[in-house]
Amino acid sequence: MNNIDLNNKIAVVTGASQGFGYAIAKRFTESGAKVINIDKDPEATAEAKSKGEFTYADTFEIDITNFEIVEETFKTIIDKYNNIDILVNNAGIAGPSFKTWEYPSDDWNKVIDIDLNGTFNCCKVVTPYMIKNNYGRIVNIASIAGKDGNPNASAYSAAKAAVIALTKSLGKELADYNIAVNCVTPAAAKTKIFDQISEEHINYMLSKIPRNRFLKVDELASMVSWMVSEENSFTTGGVFDISGGRATY
Numbered sequence: 001m002n003n004i005d006l007n008n009k010i011a012v013v014t015g016a017s018q019g020f021g022y023a024i025a026k027r028f029t030e031s032g033a034k035v036i037n038i039d040k041d042p043e044a045t046a047e048a049k050s051k052g053e054f055t056y057a058d059t060f061e062i063d064i065t066n067f068e069i070v071e072e073t074f075k076t077i078i079d080k081y082n083n084i085d086i087l088v089n090n091a092g093i094a095g096p097s098f099k100t101w102e103y104p105s106d107d108w109n110k111v112i113d114i115d116l117n118g119t120f121n122c123c124k125v126v127t128p129y130m131i132k133n134n135y136g137r138i139v140n141i142a143s144i145a146g147k148d149g150n151p152n153a154s155a156y157s158a159a160k161a162a163v164i165a166l167t168k169s170l171g172k173e174l175a176d177y178n179i180a181v182n183c184v185t186p187a188a189a190k191t192k193i194f195d196q197i198s199e200e201h202i203n204y205m206l207s208k209i210p211r212n213r214f215l216k217v218d219e220l221a222s223m224v225s226w227m228v229s230e231e232n233s234f235t236t237g238g239v240f241d242i243s244g245g246r247a248t249y
Helices: 019-030 042-050 067-081 105-133 154-173 192-196 199-207 217-227
Strands: 010-014 034-038 058-060 086-089 136-141 179-186 239-242
Touching: 010 019, 010 067, 010 105, 019 034, 019 086, 019 217, 034 067, 058 067, 067 105, 086 105, 105 136, 105 154, 105 179, 136 154, 136 217, 154 179, 154 239, 179 217, 217 239
Parallel strands: 010 034, 010 086, 034 058, 086 136, 136 179, 179 239
Antiparallel strands: none
16 A cells, blocks of 8 residues: 555545545545544444544534535534544445436435535535635546446436536636546445346346456545545546556546
């Protein structure tokens, strides 16, 4: 494992109790950062803490779709830690598998609200703090589905496509500051999000990956760790592919 210097950085990671978020939080901690976990699932958080692999600096169980609560939580973090250097917007859901014309509206709205609006809320709140300090690193976890559009996953695909566009817009808006805003477009990995989707859809995703295997969460964590480091001082508004060869652009 290459050493990434995140010493004394304050990192907020949403959905850090499992899957990608847990792996990212673990790698950040090993690199010297203080990681604050924002995750609304108390059972997942308790399970993560019971593993004893690392220690969160703090944990907040909130709903990121509620802007006022996000705003209040980030203010609490700033008051306690004096800064937020890093934000990783990882929290999200896959939603059920349906054809677009059969997709339940309530499920559509839930996916968009968590995957897109939750990411927007966190970006909106943290950005003024980063501007004030003229420093920040934001990484949004998008998906290869946001590039390709997966069948029977229109809500998830649309939300992740929007996250890519949000990243590009915010990156351009903050280009005059030492703030890097980028996103990653991972292929599927074997995480608990698989519990939300059908076996047919899982097999479809695997069939599209030229490396013929799913992404490992530690592989994503390695990429994101460099993206949030001071070394990443030029790239912003970028989309980092980690799809095992699936991406065509």
